[in-house]
Amino acid sequence: xxxxxxxxxxxxxxxxxxxxDLWSRLDAPAVETPRGLADVLxxxxxxxHTLHVALPLLTIPAFTDALATALAQHRLRAYILTxxxxxxxxxxxxxxxxxxxxxxxSAAGATLQSTSRLHARFLIVDAGEPTATARVFPLGLPGxxxxxxxxxxxxxxxxxxxxxxxxxxxxxxxxxxxQGGGKATLQPGFPAxxxxxxxxxxLRLADxxxxxxxxxxxxxxxxxxxxxxxxxxxxxxxxxxxxxxxxIEALLAKAALPGADVRLLTTHRPAAMETLRKLALGGVQxxxxxxxxxxxxxxxxxxxxLVTGTGAKDEKPGLExxxxxxxxxxxxxxxxxxxxxxxAEAALRPxxxxxxxxxxxxxxxxxxxxxxxxxxxxxxxxxxxxxWTAPSATDLAGSPPHKDAKDDPTCxxxxxxxxxxxxxxxxxxxxKEEFMTAEEAAKLGLPAARAPFDxxxxxxxxxxxxxxxxxxxxxxxxxxxxxxxxxxxxxxxRG
Amino acid sequence: MSLPSLILRxxxxxxxxxxxxxxxxxxxSAEWPALLRLAxxxxxxxxxxxxxxxxxxxxxxxPAARALLTQGVDLGLLSAGDVGHRLTALGRACLRxxxxxxxxxxxxxxxxxxxxxxxxxxxxxxxERRDLGDLEDSRLTDAEETLATEPDAxxxxxxxxxxxxxxxxxSTQLRPVPRKQDLTLMMEVEVRPGQEGxxxxxxxxxxxxxxxxxxxxxxxxIDARLTCALPRRADQSYADLxxxxxxxxxxxxxxxxxxxxxxxxxxxxxxxVPTEGRLNFRLRVPKIPQVHFKVPGQFDLGLFEVEAFExxxxxxxxxxxxxxxxxxxxxxxxxxxxxxxxxxGEAVRKRLPSYQPRSGAELARTALGRGPLxxxxxxxxxxxxxxxLLLWEHPTR
Numbered sequence: 001x002x003x004x005x006x007x008x009x010x011x012x013x014x015x016x017x018x019x020x021d022l023w024s025r026l027d028a029p030a031v032e033t034p035r036g037l038a039d040v041l042x043x044x045x046x047x048x049h050t051l052h053v054a055l056p057l058l059t060i061p062a063f064t065d066a067l068a069t070a071l072a073q074h075r076l077r078a079y080i081l082t083x084x085x086x087x088x089x090x091x092x093x094x095x096x097x098x099x100x101x102x103x104x105x106s107a108a109g110a111t112l113q114s115t116s117r118l119h120a121r122f123l124i125v126d127a128g129e130p131t132a133t134a135r136v137f138p139l140g141l142p143g144x145x146x147x148x149x150x151x152x153x154x155x156x157x158x159x160x161x162x163x164x165x166x167x168x169x170x171x172x173x174x175x176x177x178x179q180g181g182g183k184a185t186l187q188p189g190f191p192a193x194x195x196x197x198x199x200x201x202x203l204r205l206a207d208x209x210x211x212x213x214x215x216x217x218x219x220x221x222x223x224x225x226x227x228x229x230x231x232x233x234x235x236x237x238x239x240x241x242x243x244x245x246x247x248i249e250a251l252l253a254k255a256a257l258p259g260a261d262v263r264l265l266t267t268h269r270p271a272a273m274e275t276l277r278k279l280a281l282g283g284v285q286x287x288x289x290x291x292x293x294x295x296x297x298x299x300x301x302x303x304x305x306l307v308t309g310t311g312a313k314d315e316k317p318g319l320e321x322x323x324x325x326x327x328x329x330x331x332x333x334x335x336x337x338x339x340x341x342x343x344a345e346a347a348l349r350p351x352x353x354x355x356x357x358x359x360x361x362x363x364x365x366x367x368x369x370x371x372x373x374x375x376x377x378x379x380x381x382x383x384x385x386x387x388w389t390a391p392s393a394t395d396l397a398g399s400p401p402h403k404d405a406k407d408d409p410t411c412x413x414x415x416x417x418x419x420x421x422x423x424x425x426x427x428x429x430x431x432k433e434e435f436m437t438a439e440e441a442a443k444l445g446l447p448a449a450r451a452p453f454d455x456x457x458x459x460x461x462x463x464x465x466x467x468x469x470x471x472x473x474x475x476x477x478x479x480x481x482x483x484x485x486x487x488x489x490x491x492x493x494r495g
Numbered sequence: 496m497s498l499p500s501l502i503l504r505x506x507x508x509x510x511x512x513x514x515x516x517x518x519x520x521x522x523x524s525a526e527w528p529a530l531l532r533l534a535x536x537x538x539x540x541x542x543x544x545x546x547x548x549x550x551x552x553x554x555x556x557x558p559a560a561r562a563l564l565t566q567g568v569d570l571g572l573l574s575a576g577d578v579g580h581r582l583t584a585l586g587r588a589c590l591r592x593x594x595x596x597x598x599x600x601x602x603x604x605x606x607x608x609x610x611x612x613x614x615x616x617x618x619x620x621x622x623e624r625r626d627l628g629d630l631e632d633s634r635l636t637d638a639e640e641t642l643a644t645e646p647d648a649x650x651x652x653x654x655x656x657x658x659x660x661x662x663x664x665x666s667t668q669l670r671p672v673p674r675k676q677d678l679t680l681m682m683e684v685e686v687r688p689g690q691e692g693x694x695x696x697x698x699x700x701x702x703x704x705x706x707x708x709x710x711x712x713x714x715x716x717i718d719a720r721l722t723c724a725l726p727r728r729a730d731q732s733y734a735d736l737x738x739x740x741x742x743x744x745x746x747x748x749x750x751x752x753x754x755x756x757x758x759x760x761x762x763x764x765x766x767x768v769p770t771e772g773r774l775n776f777r778l779r780v781p782k783i784p785q786v787h788f789k790v791p792g793q794f795d796l797g798l799f800e801v802e803a804f805e806x807x808x809x810x811x812x813x814x815x816x817x818x819x820x821x822x823x824x825x826x827x828x829x830x831x832x833x834x835x836x837x838x839x840g841e842a843v844r845k846r847l848p849s850y851q852p853r854s855g856a857e858l859a860r861t862a863l864g865r866g867p868l869x870x871x872x873x874x875x876x877x878x879x880x881x882x883x884l885l886l887w888e889h890p891t892r
Contacts, residue, residue, distance in 0.1 A: 050883050052883070077879055077880075077883055079880070079883060079884065111880065127883065128882075128883070161883075161884075161885060162885060164884070165884040165885040165886070168884050169884065169886065185829075185831065187831060187832070187833075187886065189832060189833040190886065
């Protein structure tokens with residue numbers, strides 16, 4: 001009786017195996033819940049003189065209440081640029097909340113004007129006073145549990161005030177005050193091209209710019225201007241970097257500078273992967289955060305924060321702006337970036353070898369992100385479940401499972417050892433034993449009738465089988481030689 | 496800068512007395528208007544009216560012409576002189592009415608007032624009594640001084656247009672008409688700045704309507720202008736009476752040592768002047784119900800109601816700039832165009848030449864309530880909006 005054989009392969013080493021582009025999960029500290037609305041409400045409560053609010057929708061009752069309270073307590077002058085709340089895409093609940101806010105604030109004494117062309121969203125507290133401060137919320141005001149970012153930009157209160165004034169005098173449509181509604185008084189004499197320190201402005205007064213109402217476009221130029229001279233660091237947040245050719249080129253160029261720290265914080269978008277791979281290979285550090293929806297840029301000691309529209313199809317062209325930080329302002333702004341960078345979810349690692357993977361990862365393919373895979377283990381023993389029936393009892397070493405299994409990448413181990421069972425073939429039931437002829441038997445001194453061969457031979461049609469009676473290697477080696485000579489298969493006895 | 500006229504008013508009581516008297520009253524006449532006109536012509540040539548001249552206009556024998564002149568003297572129309580007869584004041588008044596006089600002895604009803612300012616003009620109307628039915632209700636009293644008049648005095652009726660009369664003599668007794676028939680008229684004294692001479696008076700009211708039509712019509716609404724018979728005292732000038740009225744008005748601005756020269760206006764403190772006054776440089780003094788015009792030891796004009804008047808004012812020293820600032824803000828209104836501040840500033844400079852117009856941004860800053868104007872800035876909300884939204888601020892580059 002010859003039993004099945006348990007076979008173990010030699011170890012296979014996968015350290016140098018290249019898995020491709022990976023998002024490698026970062027062990028980021030727990031992300032603090034952003035203070036968002038609470039911070040804005042606190043700023044409103046600090047106001048003692050004026051409030052300038054640029055916000056298309058006033059649908060957050062807590063914010064409306066805070067404004068009304070501040071108006072009542074401190075006799076503030078509040079100027080609110082908002083929309084009429086009649087846009088088609090709004091839900092009925094939002095429309096109602098907005099209408100209620102308008103009524104409440106005008107009753108409280110605020111001056112409200114409506115426009116659908118101001119795409120920047122911000123709040124200025126005590127503009128023109130030494131205590132002036134400002135909050136920018138590029139994606140709109142966060143709700144009580146919202147995570148939309150809120151930037152505190154005290155140094156930019158004045159430029160924001162100028163942008164607000166520009167929109168107030170040039171873009172307003174209707175006016176609503178305690179005394180009632182009416183048309184807003186426009187001031188065509190208010191210069192639309194007035195330069196504003198600390199701010200880049202895109203302004204289109206008409207749908208199609210004309211010679212009388214030329215468009216003012218500064219943001220892209222300003223972004224280029226601050227990227228151009230950067231030597232030490234270029235830190236960019238951009239949700240859709242692949243659409244900005246000049247940005248890609250600038251990042252690659254800066255990454256090539258010796259000692260430059262070039263970072264891009266972005267989201268995973270299948271369409272962007274080619275670009276991201278190119279950037280990562282070019283030396284740009286790319287990290288992923290699911291909540292990146294704002295464009296920011298820090299270049300050496302300058303910073304840029306874009307506060308623009310959503311880019312929706314039905315959005316009217318109007319005023320968008322980019323806050324330009326210099327020197328002092330940049331430090332705080334860069335710190336914000338640093339925090340976002342350090343709490344990013346994943347870093348893009350191009351063409352990573354398996355031996356370099358230390359944390360959970362997923363393939364950064366051109367599809368959606370999948371589940372995180374665990375990092376590779378040091379070594380793993382793989383037992384192949386399907387037994388292999390060897391073609392011949394003598395051929396128990398050359399195993400196809402071994403050949404197939406060694407290329408399996410899902411094992412996630414740096415070293416793989418496979419184990420499988422080899423089942424020897426049995427003598428078919430309908431095979432008939434062949435015996436030596438009388439002459440052959442006579443030569444060996446055996447009885448003439450029915451003398452078996454050694455090893456015993458069986459035949460079925462043209463097939464010839466040799467019966468193995470032991471499985472010691474020496475015997476099997478000899479048997480293999482005989483089988484090769486006779487072009488026969490080695491089998492083990494039935495039962 | 497024109498100073499206001501003071502209009503003083505008070506009611507006067509007119510009582511009526513019936514008395515037998517010889518009264519000369521104006522009447523239609525064939526010859527007197529012509530004669531009076533002739534006399535007036537002669538006077539212009541420094542000559543008098545003589546019998547010969549009378550004969551040139553009237554076909555009379557010389558003695559009759561002389562008798563006519565004598566009658567004129569008797570009636571008080573003419574006075575005899577060296578070179579002929581001249582017109583008296585009564586004669587001149589009759590000439591203006593184109594009427595003559597006739598002397599009648601009858602029972603007359605006189606309208607008399609005791610108003611001191613009308614002393615010498617105390618008879619306001621005279622009417623011949625034909626219906627004597629009510630005489631039984633009254634009793635005779637001594638005439639005393641009631642109807643005493645100067646020899647040359649004549650009166651003009653306030654109730655009947657064109658009626659002139661003079662009392663020649665009266666009986667020593669008369670019958671006062673019962674008090675319930677007394678009449679109240681309103682007397683108005685208008686005191687104009689710089690005006691000298693006797694007070695000008697005006698009587699208004701409703702006189703009981705009598706009979707007659709046209710020139711003979713008596714009564715109805717009356718509005719008569721008279722000149723006070725008494726000369727005005729030097730210490731009753733406009734400059735004396737205005738401060739008295741102002742003091743009674745309760746407005747301290749005049750009491751606080753007003754300047755001698757009223758024509759430049761009173762320097763008023765900005766804070767004490769209401770908006771209308773700041774705008775017009777005039778301070779309105781509302782109607783004062785009762786002012787006693789009296790200087791102890793000098794005169795007592797009595798109580799008057801003073802009609803509302805406006806006093807010209809100027810900014811108190813050192814406040815012209817503040818005032819101008821306020822005016823510029825006011826003139827600016829809600830107009831927030833780029834050129835509006837300069838336009839408003841120019842308008843103010845026409846009123847206050849010393850004012851230095853401010854730019855829009857400077858004006859807007861005043862509205863913050865930290866300047867001398869405080870929160871008292873006109874159109875503050877509009878200015879604050881302009882300030883908070885940088886309307887007039889153009890950074891210099």
